[in-house]
Amino acid sequence: MSVIHRLSDLLVNQIAAGEVVERPASVLKEVLENAVDAGARAIEVQLEQGGVRRIRVADDGCGIDRDDLALALERHATSKIATLDDLEQVGTMGFRGEALAAIAAVARTSITSRATGAGHAWRIDGGDRSLAPAALNQGTVVDVADLYYNTPARRKFLKTEGTEYAHCDDMFRRVALARPDVGMQLSHNGRVVHRLPPGTPAARIGALMGDDFLQHAREVSAEGGLLRLTGFASLPAYSRASRDAQFFFVNGRFVRDKLLTHAVREAYTDILHGSRHPAYVLFLDLDPAGVDVNVHPAKIEVRFRESRAVHQFVYHALKRVLAESGAGRIDTQAAVPSTPGTGFGGAANTLRYTSAERPADAASSSYDSARPWPSSTPPAIPRQGQLAMDSASRAYLDFAASARPPAGGAPSAGMPAAAPRPLPDDGDGAPPLGFALAQLHGVYILAQNRAGLVLVDMHAAHERILYEKLKTVLDGRPSVQRLLIPAVFSVGAKDMAAAEECSEVLAALGFDVGAAGPQELAVRSVPALLANAPVAELMRNLLEELREFPASDVVTARRNELLATMACHGAVRANRQLTIPEMNALLRDMEATERADQCNHGRPTWTQLTMGDLDRFFMRGQ
Numbered sequence: 001m002s003v004i005h006r007l008s009d010l011l012v013n014q015i016a017a018g019e020v021v022e023r024p025a026s027v028l029k030e031v032l033e034n035a036v037d038a039g040a041r042a043i044e045v046q047l048e049q050g051g052v053r054r055i056r057v058a059d060d061g062c063g064i065d066r067d068d069l070a071l072a073l074e075r076h077a078t079s080k081i082a083t084l085d086d087l088e089q090v091g092t093m094g095f096r097g098e099a100l101a102a103i104a105a106v107a108r109t110s111i112t113s114r115a116t117g118a119g120h121a122w123r124i125d126g127g128d129r130s131l132a133p134a135a136l137n138q139g140t141v142v143d144v145a146d147l148y149y150n151t152p153a154r155r156k157f158l159k160t161e162g163t164e165y166a167h168c169d170d171m172f173r174r175v176a177l178a179r180p181d182v183g184m185q186l187s188h189n190g191r192v193v194h195r196l197p198p199g200t201p202a203a204r205i206g207a208l209m210g211d212d213f214l215q216h217a218r219e220v221s222a223e224g225g226l227l228r229l230t231g232f233a234s235l236p237a238y239s240r241a242s243r244d245a246q247f248f249f250v251n252g253r254f255v256r257d258k259l260l261t262h263a264v265r266e267a268y269t270d271i272l273h274g275s276r277h278p279a280y281v282l283f284l285d286l287d288p289a290g291v292d293v294n295v296h297p298a299k300i301e302v303r304f305r306e307s308r309a310v311h312q313f314v315y316h317a318l319k320r321v322l323a324e325s326g327a328g329r330i331d332t333q334a335a336v337p338s339t340p341g342t343g344f345g346g347a348a349n350t351l352r353y354t355s356a357e358r359p360a361d362a363a364s365s366s367y368d369s370a371r372p373w374p375s376s377t378p379p380a381i382p383r384q385g386q387l388a389m390d391s392a393s394r395a396y397l398d399f400a401a402s403a404r405p406p407a408g409g410a411p412s413a414g415m416p417a418a419a420p421r422p423l424p425d426d427g428d429g430a431p432p433l434g435f436a437l438a439q440l441h442g443v444y445i446l447a448q449n450r451a452g453l454v455l456v457d458m459h460a461a462h463e464r465i466l467y468e469k470l471k472t473v474l475d476g477r478p479s480v481q482r483l484l485i486p487a488v489f490s491v492g493a494k495d496m497a498a499a500e501e502c503s504e505v506l507a508a509l510g511f512d513v514g515a516a517g518p519q520e521l522a523v524r525s526v527p528a529l530l531a532n533a534p535v536a537e538l539m540r541n542l543l544e545e546l547r548e549f550p551a552s553d554v555v556t557a558r559r560n561e562l563l564a565t566m567a568c569h570g571a572v573r574a575n576r577q578l579t580i581p582e583m584n585a586l587l588r589d590m591e592a593t594e595r596a597d598q599c600n601h602g603r604p605t606w607t608q609l610t611m612g613d614l615d616r617f618f619m620r621g622q
């Protein structure tokens with residue numbers, strides 16, 4: 001009594017479609033990739049009702065021969081690979097020979113195609129597989145209508161037209177970003193949405209991501225051995241609340257890969273707050289034999305043979321580009337938002353300078369000789385007790401005095417990347433950020449340098465400095481400040497547990513924390529750099545972060561995030577009056593700190609308004 005039977009071809013294909021054809025966007029992906037594989041120079045996509053009603057893709061590629069048309073719709077039939085060897089170094093988007101079969105099993109599909117050199121085109125019906133002569137100049141038109149018309153259970157999972165369209169749009173962008181050399185057009189319900197002529201990668205990226213992205217991105221171009229990373233990655237000021245502007249391509253294939261995502265995230269850790277996401281379009285190219293693309297039917301995952309090497313390469317390539325001290329490249333468009341009506345924002349908005357322009361800028365300033373430059377003024381740090389200071393200001397001073405690297409001081413072992421890189425100076429020994437003039441509303445420091453006026457966000461700048469110092473100091477044994485009176489505060493059960501579980505981690509960071517009651521914690525010592533930080537607030541925030549991750553994870557992967565939290569709470573707060581010497585000390589520390597032009601959350605820490613800018617604003621000499 002046999003109970004096992006073969007499934008019909010249609011059912012087999014419908015099962016396969018479950019993996020390959022998740023929604024209209026996945027149909028679009030497969031059909032677009034086929035067009036690209038066919039060597040198309042121009043691809044036109046027409047969608048109706050989010051792609052559910054119709055997806056029609058026309059290309060000018062090599063076409064399909066009449067005799068191959070039926071095979072193209074068969075499962076396990078492909079022109080792209082023939083042997084295992086081919087599979088192991090596949091250079092085309094497709095290779096499984098199943099996409100069209102799966103699509104034809106769940107939608108009314110037809111293919112019209114004219115193979116190069118053929119007298120005319122042929123059209124095959126994906127349902128009854130009938131062939132008929134057709135009119136078409138060149139290439140292939142794949143028409144997919146009424147998705148899931150015969151599988152109502154699947155149809156129920158489709159979302160609204162708007163959502164399905166958005167997914168299709170995203171898919172179109174992926175292919176378009178990967179192939180700027182191919183002209184592409186997308187229309188939805190008869191309206192053209194994207195019209196992209198063939199062009200350079202930058203032009204294509206600009207067209208799809210916006211020029212704004214390009215303006216706030218760094219170009220990446222790195223090569224190492226057989227690996228190559230190119231593209232654009234946003235500066236922190238352009239960060240996003242979601243991951244939707246992240247495109248990573250491996251050998252031209254859009255992928256979502258944990259390893260690569262992690263490498264990118266790591267490269268941003270020091271300059272981007274954990275809750276913000278960078279935007280990027282990155283292309284990793286390597287020998288096809290070094291990457292397995294046959295991991296999942298949708299081919300969105302890959303596996304690298306040398307995964308560690310790939311991770312390190314991507315991480316370092318990006319990190320290098322991002323860590324370049326952008327001090328001379330601050331974009332005041334980002335730094336000073338245009339505020340209609342204030343005028344000042346408008347003037348600042350016309351201003352962008354690069355380090356190359358700066359000396360010339362300064363040299364042409366008529367103020368040079370008229371105003372003596374106080375180049376010999378040493379940045380004085382007052383002795384304690386000399387001035388009346390509130391505790392936060394003193395905290396800064398203590399920090400400034402204690403954390404200054406010793407003369408000729410090498411950064412502590414294990415932190416080669418954190419060696420302070422001074423901002424470029426103007427050649428006459430004058431400090432690039434100049435000397436403090438005043439504090440504005442307890443928030444900004446105004447300083448005068450050779451070029452003109454420097455505005456510094458006091459908290460943001462101090463936070464960055466503190467963060468970099470903490471990293472260096474905590475790499476060795478943190479110097480610890482015992483509190484005369486332990487800070488005791490109440491916490492919830494989860495925080496109590498976290499404090500207990502992570503006591504070792506906290507000790508390594510310089511905190512001595514213990515239970516003072518069933519719902520109370522006592523902090524007895526803190527890292528010396530944070531001697532004056534609000535302890536309870538700082539500890540609550542740290543515990544909240546520690547709770548999120550297993551302790552083993554925290555020490556390695558999360559360490560810098562913890563340090564960022566510590567720096568944020570340790571940095572001088574708004575409305576603290578700083579003295580001129582304290583402000584000067586802060587400026588000097590900024591100059592000596594790598595990445596000092598962005599705070600840990602990616603906001604700019606300072607900006608420059610040159611005399612030229614001010615003259616223009618006041619229309620002097622016009």
Ligand SMILES: Nc1ncnc2c1ncn2[C@@H]1O[C@H](COP(=O)(O)OP(=O)(O)OP(=O)(O)O)[C@@H](O)[C@H]1O
Pocket residue numbers: 030034035038059061062063064071072073077078079080093094095096097098099100101140
């Ligand atoms: N637009 C096209 N132009 C020329 N040939 C095409 C086109 N679309 C499909 N083909 C041919 O039809 C075959 C089957 O396409 P299908 O997408 O089903 O499989 P595949 O691309 O080989 O592999 P995969 O299932 O991984 O996509 C392809 O191998 C190719 O020869």
Ligand SMILES: [Mg+2]
Pocket residue numbers: 030033034093094095099100
């Ligand atoms: Mg294919």
